[in-house]
Each structure stands twice: as C-alpha cells, then as structure tokens.
C-alpha cells in the first residue's frame with residue numbers, strides 16, 4: 001500500500017485539473033483496503049474512490065482520503081454451455097478486460113471498447129456505448145462498506161441499473177468500494193451492429209464472417225476519430241446525459257425542428273441526443289476562455305490546457321440555461337461533480 005499526503009490529482013482526472021487531496025492511497029487488494037480504512041486517522045475523514053478519473057470534475061481540493069485500486073487480476077471464474085463468467089478486479093483497466101474477452105472469443109463487451117477508466121467504476125454509471133450497456137452482461141459485484149468494512153455482493157437487481165445510472169449514484173452513493181465485477185459473456189457471440197455507422201464500416205471490410213474483434217476494431221476507429229483523447233485535450237467524455245421526453249413533447253419539437261433525431265425508449269418516452277440540442281444552440285466548437293465545447297462532439301466539454309474547474313461549471317450552466325430557453329428541456333450532468 002502506498003499513501004501520499006497533499007497529493008496532486010492532475011494525472012488522476014482526465015480534465016487535467018491541478019486539484020489536490022489531503023491523503024491519497026493506492027491499494028492492491030481487499031486486505032489493504034481494510035487495513036487502510038481501519039486506521040484511526042482516516043475513520044472520520046471524507047473518502048472518495050477513484051479509478052481513472054475519467055468521469056469526474058473536481059471543482060476544488062479534496063479535504064480527505066482518495067483511494068485508488070491497483071488490483072489487476074482477470075479470470076474466467078466459471079462456465080456452462082452458453083456462458084463464461086469473467087471476474088475482473090476493480091483496478092483492471094476497462095479496455096484490458098475488453099481485450100481479454102475478445103482474445104477468449106467471449107462476446108458482450110466489444111461494443112464498449114476503449115471506454116476510459118477502470119473496471120470498478122463501470123457499474124457506477126452502467127457504462128454504455130454503441131448499442132450496448134454493462135447491465136446487459138453484468139452478473140454480480142463484490143464491495144466493501146466504507147464505514148463498517150463489511151463485505152457485500154450485489155446481483156443485477158440489487159444494482160438498480162438505469163441509463164447511466166445505478167444505486168451507487170443514488171441511495172448508496174460513496175458508501176461502498178467496489179472491488180470486483182463479474183460479467184456473464186456469450187461463448188457464441190451475437191454481434192450488435194445496428195447502432196450508428198458500425199454496420200456501414202463493417203461492410204467496407206468485405207468479409208464473409210465477422211468477429212467480435214472486427215466490431216471492436218471498427219468502434220475503436222470511430223471513437224478515435226470522434227472523441228478527443230484526454231492525453232491531448234482534457235475532457236471527461238459526455239458531460240450530459242441524453243434526456244428522455246414524452247411522445248407529445250417529441251412531436252411538438254419535431255413540428256418545429258424537422259431534423260430532430262429521437263429513439264424510442266418505451267411506449268411513452270423518446271430519448272433525444274443532448275449533443276444535437278447543444279449544437280442547435282450554437283455551442284459546438286466554441287471556445288470560452290480556456291475551456292470550450294468540442295468541435296466534433298457537442299456533448300463533450302474540453303479543457304484547452306489552462307482551464308479552471310470554475311470555467312467548466314460556468315460553461316455547463318450556460319449550456320443548461322440556453323437549452324432550457326430554446327427547447328424547454330433540462331439537461332442533467334453525466335459527469336460526477338465533486
């Protein structure tokens with residue numbers, strides 16, 4: 001276990017903001033987490049678990065203990081005729097788990113290729129991309145309660161997953177450290193290719209048989225072309241969630257904006273892309289001081305290098321205000337604001 005005092009988080013948040021925390025601990029396993037949390041000095045201090053810091057906006061220094069896990073084991077814990085159950089420790093880089101599954105021809109998370117961050121954070125917002133969400137392959141997770149150090153296991157129902165949402169963003173926010181995640185993956189993968197341009201890109205390859213690796217490669221290419229690389233330009237991916245609106249509201253907007261995109265989510269609700277509305281409000285590619293809205297993806301707020309967290313807060317509030325004024329729809333943040 002390594003513990004640091006007054007530690008800079010600049011390299012631990014993908015916005016690249018130079019905030020710091022009072023204590024920062026790197027822990028390798030559950031024993032170390034228990035030892036750390038039992039220390040008298042940390043019993044009453046505020047605590048935050050982080051992984052890659054790719055879904056966090058730190059608005060100020062954190063006056064407490066930040067815990068990051070460096071555990072790295074991935075195993076196939078069991079299998080039956082149809083499924084393999086893959087368990088990965090929380091410190092595993094998410095894309096490494098994707099590659100492990102692809103190499104073992106286990107289907108289900110290839111569409112989630114290249115999402116930054118670590119495995120432990122994946123259930124928090126039920127990560128999703130290109131027509132797939134974690135909850136569709138999730139089996140269970142192990143966690144430790146931050147107060148009484150009791151161990152717990154959560155199955156899919158207990159996680160209460162929703163769109164970029166889980167119980168860990170609501171009732172159990174900051175209550176548990178997730179230590180391991182188990183996924184149920186298909187031994188005979190069915191490819192999910194209907195989303196966006198995946199199918200068009202795959203057909204360019206003119207292959208008779210497509211594999212999960214082909215799908216992953218296409219998605220990696222699309223992502224690398226469309227999304228800013230946090231190593232080059234600070235960002236935390238989509239800043240806002242895509243709002244769900246009633247069918248009536250959708251029809252009303254459609255009569256005003258013929259090009260309004262929408263996806264049915266239930267008999268009564270449609271989801272519309274927040275990025276489309278932000279673009280219609282004229283934000284796409286616009287710079288405000290040291291921060292701005294990405295030129296290729298209006299959902300992404302970027303830090304050009306010398307930005308400050310307050311500038312991101314001001315910009316996100318400006319966006320929310322203008323979207324309400326134009327569409328009468330309130331956007332909600334996907335990023336965790338600390």
Ligand SMILES: Cc1cc2nc3c(=O)[nH]c(=O)nc-3n(C[C@H](O)[C@H](O)[C@H](O)COP(=O)(O)OP(=O)(O)OC[C@H]3O[C@@H](n4cnc5c(N)ncnc54)[C@H](O)[C@@H]3O)c2cc1C
Pocket residue numbers: 014048049050051052053054055056069090115116117118119120121122124125126127128129176177178179227228229230235236237238336
């Ligand atoms: C360029 C870019 C593209 C992205 N694309 C996508 C995308 O397509 N789909 C998508 O869903 N997300 C996307 N994201 C967001 C982000 O990558 C995911 O939310 C990811 O799961 C965050 O992982 P992390 O380890 O960085 O978590 P962090 O940002 O470190 O933490 C996120 C939240 O989880 C909590 N947390 C982290 N680890 C644990 C743990 N072990 N136990 C308990 N709580 C924990 C933190 O306290 C925090 O509240 C993108 C981000 C970027 C920068």
